[in-house]
Each structure stands twice: as C-alpha cells, then as structure tokens.
Amino acid sequence: AVTQAAEGDGVAGVTAVGTLRRNEGGPARLAQSLAEVFVAGVDVNWSPWLAGGRLVELPTYAFQRRRHWLPAGRSVVDAAGLGLRPAGHPLLGAAVRLAGGDDVVLTGRLSRTTHPWLDDHGVFGTVLLPGTAFIEMTLRAADEVGCDVIEELTLERPLVLSEDAQVAVQVSVAAPDGSGRRTVSVHSQVQDADADVTGGGDWVRHAVGVLAEAGPVPSDERLDGVWPPTGAERVDVADAYETLAGLGYGYGPVFQGLRALWRDGGDLFAEVRLPVDAEEFGIHPALLDAALHPLPSGDL
Template sequence: RTLAGQGHQVFVEVTPHPVLMGAMNDTLEEVALDSASMPAAVCGTLRRDDGGAQRLLTSLAEAFVSGVAVDWTSVLPSTDPVRLPTYAFQHERYWPRAAAPALGGDAVSLGLGAVGHPLLGAAVELAGGAGLVCTGRLSVRTHPWLADHVVGGAVLLPGTGFVEMVVRAGDQVGCGLLEELTLQAPLVLPADGSGVQVQVVLADVDEDGRRTVEVFSRPDAADAQQGWVQHASGVVAPAEGTAVAEEDFAVWPPRDATVVDVTGIYEAGAGASYGYGPAFQGLRAVWRRGEDLFAEVALPEDVAADAG
C-alpha cells in the first residue's frame, strides 16, 4: 500500500513460482478504488516446472505490454526496429477515383441478358422468333489459361471451349443436350493479348424442339469488309429424358475396363506440335472398354487456386 501510494505502478515478484501475486493484486485493486487511480500491473518471473529462459522472456514481455521500459538489445540483435503498418482504419486514399461508368456500360442497360459465364457475357433473343445470339470476348490477357493451349505454335481455343459455349447457349433456351458439333476452322487467339469477339447463334426451334447452332468470331479491330469466320456448327436439343449410364460411375474404376498407359502423353504431344501448358496437363488416368473411354482429369495445384 505504501509503495502504491508513492506512485509505483509495476510490481514484479522475482521467485521460482508466484506466491504473492494474488495478494498483491487484491491489495492494489483496493488502493485503486480508494484513490480512483489506475490499477497497477503485477508480473512474475518464473513458474513451477517452467523455469527456463523462455518463461523469463515471456514474463518480461508481459511487463513490457504493461508499460515497463525493457532493454531488448540484451536478447535481440541490434538492427533497425521493424516498422509496423499504420492502423488499418486510419488511412488516406491517394488513388484517383474511377469515373462513374457511362450509361449503357453493362449488358442489361444495353438491352441484353447477362449470361454470367467465363466465355460468354451477354445474350439477346432476336425478335420475331428468329433465335438467340450469345456474345463474348476472348483473349490471353483476360483468359490467361488459354495461353497454355498451343498447337503448331499458335494459341487456339480448345475444342472443349466450343462445346462449353454451345452447351451454355443451349441452356439459355432449354436445350442443354448437345447432339452434334462439327468444328470447321480453328479459333486463333492473338499472342499480343488483343481480343476476339465471339458469337454463338442459335436458330429458332424446329418441330422436334431442336435448334441448329453456329459459332463465329472476328478480331476486335476487324473492319466491315473482313466479316465473321464460322468455326463450328451443330444441333442442340432439350435434355429431358436423356439416358445417363449411371452404372458406369457406381464403381470406379469402371467395371470390365482396361487401363490405358498415359505415361509421357504430354511429351509425345509436344513432339507433334501440341504445346500443352500447366492448365491443360490434367489427365491422371484413362480406361478403355470397347468404344468407351473413361478418364480422370484434375487441375494441377499451381493453377487450381486461380480457377473460378
């Protein structure tokens, strides 16, 4: 009580194990209540079964956060202090504010439907029942993983990319089954990162509920005379009632299937001008049963974290 009355605020019990800290805390709390002063800090040094240097440093840190001036050079190298970041909510912005987007900068304000797909961004239903057009823009800058699909030295949209776009466009009109797709010309993506405009055109529904589909593209900088290049054509149909051979996946690997050796498949492909980068090296295992092929495919870890 006397020491606290003289203004001492920190009390350290130097013992192998704290014995007096409880009583000291009780006494100092009473003094603080009587004098309306701040409660003092009480620290120890060592503890029973915990009497090493680590415990002493921990106690020293407890005293430090209570306001005791500690000479850390005895235990830390004499280097420049670490500069901690400023408080998270006490910051100023120095970046210029982005201008408000111009009216019509999004699909809805342009009278289009938002598709929300990585390869297709908008869709418009043509008036008079003439069909549906889905549009998108592709480039190795906006879709960097496409740069991992190189054939003959050129970056090509893979065949599965056409399948994905056609199936997504078919979903827009309730035709989620791809019955037929013929690729007619490769879609080359410029290596400089410039974009390619893409259109997936669905015709009006026929009497069987099917629709023909075509895929076109042209460069961003194309003039009116260059026109569109057709890359694929096919047929989509309603997916209701489609039979799925679920028994093939009840047991894995599939029954009565023979393992296909895929060792060195990407090295062999490189020798045939197929330069598949990490994003396209996901084949893990293959089995064959008659005319059917079964495969395990997984994104490599170094690209999986960036996949949507």
C-alpha cells in the same frame, strides 16, 4: 543562431529572418526559419536540431521520378444498361433475344490477356481456342433457350488466338423447328486490341450444330459404381505430355489434367483433374480437353 530581426529590415547582401511572431514561437517556427536561412544560401549546421538523424543522398535531379500507377483498364459495361441480358459466363458476356422472332444471340470477347489460361493450348506452335470451348459456349446457349442437349456440333475451322488481338464471338441460336430443335452456330471476328467491339474483320463461322430439348439419358452401368473399373488394365501416363508434345500438341500446365488412365479392350477410362478454379463454367474447357488427351496417341 538566428538573430531576430523585423522582416523588411534587410541590408544589401543580408537576409533577415524572423524567429518570433505572434502565436508562433515554438520549435516548428524555429525549424521553418532555419529552412528559410538554408534556402537563402547560408550553410546551416543541422546536427544540434536533428540529433540522432543521418545524412542520405538526394536525387541528382529534382524531377527524376518513375510513375507507379497502374494503367487504367477497360471499364466494365453493364449489359442490362445496353438492353442486353447478362450471360453470367466467363466466355460470354451478354445475351439478347432478337425482335420479331425467337432467335437468340450470345456475345463475348476473348483474348490471351483476358483469359490467360488459353496460352496453354497450342497446336504446332500456334495458340488455338480449344474445341471444348466451342462445346462449352454452345452448352451455355442451350441453357439460355431451354434446351438440354447438343444433338450434334461440327467444328468447321480453328480459331487462332494471336498474342495481341482480341476476338469478338457470337453464338447464334435459331428459333425452334416443329420438333423443338434449334440450329446453333459460333462465329468470331478478330479485332485490334484497341478496336471498338463493332470494328474488325470479317465474321468467320467456326462451328454449327443442333440443340434439342431432351435426349437419351446416358447409362453408367459400365462403371457399376467401381473406380477404377473392374478388370481394366492401368496405363502409364508419366510421359503422356512429352508424347503429346512430339505429336504437336503444346499443352501448358492448365491443360495437363490427365492423372491416370485405364484400358479395358477398346475402352479407355481417364482420371482428370483441373489445376485451376473452374469459375462459372458448366465444364471447364481445359478439364474436358484433358479427358480427350488419351485419344491422339492411343495407349500413350
């Protein structure tokens, strides 16, 4: 029991603790008094007070702890607030029409962290941006300037995606010529993970091509509304990705979209499926890439 005593009436070596105060005489006040006695070094028997409880081990050191807060990510900058126009594309964040002309530039930033599906595209052990991603970015640029067709696109060099680097990309579209065609190019600049978007190495051109306002409409007469195509012979694709791996193509799950294949003479007909959400792509690079997988190895 705790004996009632007026505070300040302490005797040398004795600690007096009050259990009754004006408007403080309930269980909470008594529990606090017991705690004060315990802190003062008295061995308090808590069992009658905490009936039904159980003893647990306290940490061996009062300040041992681990932080569980997630590290703060990079803030999303409003493109409109920077004088740009949001591009609304998973690979390209903003677009701007250059002053004094009709040239347009679309910009974005890529990494294997922000776009983890890119990890699934390797060639001879090196992760590369798939060529189909250049096509997809060029299609978005064509839409930005009112063109309907990529008349030609030449891939000049691959874009290597190292594990830690971030890559700034720019798709530049020139003003139209007399026929309405526009030249287009895709550049990249490799940056450190913490580098400002304006910092980094030299700009490298990866692709160059021509956009047009309209082009010939492709014919679908060959399929004639029938799938699989009439008269085509089915090709076994069960070991397709093992075969491609032997040729140096390291395709992970996102890029393993080939489901079925038929051959009719020199024509190949592939059935492909995207195993992830297509987001806001015109055509997801992994899906278009899968449509090309029968080509490197012929009949697989």
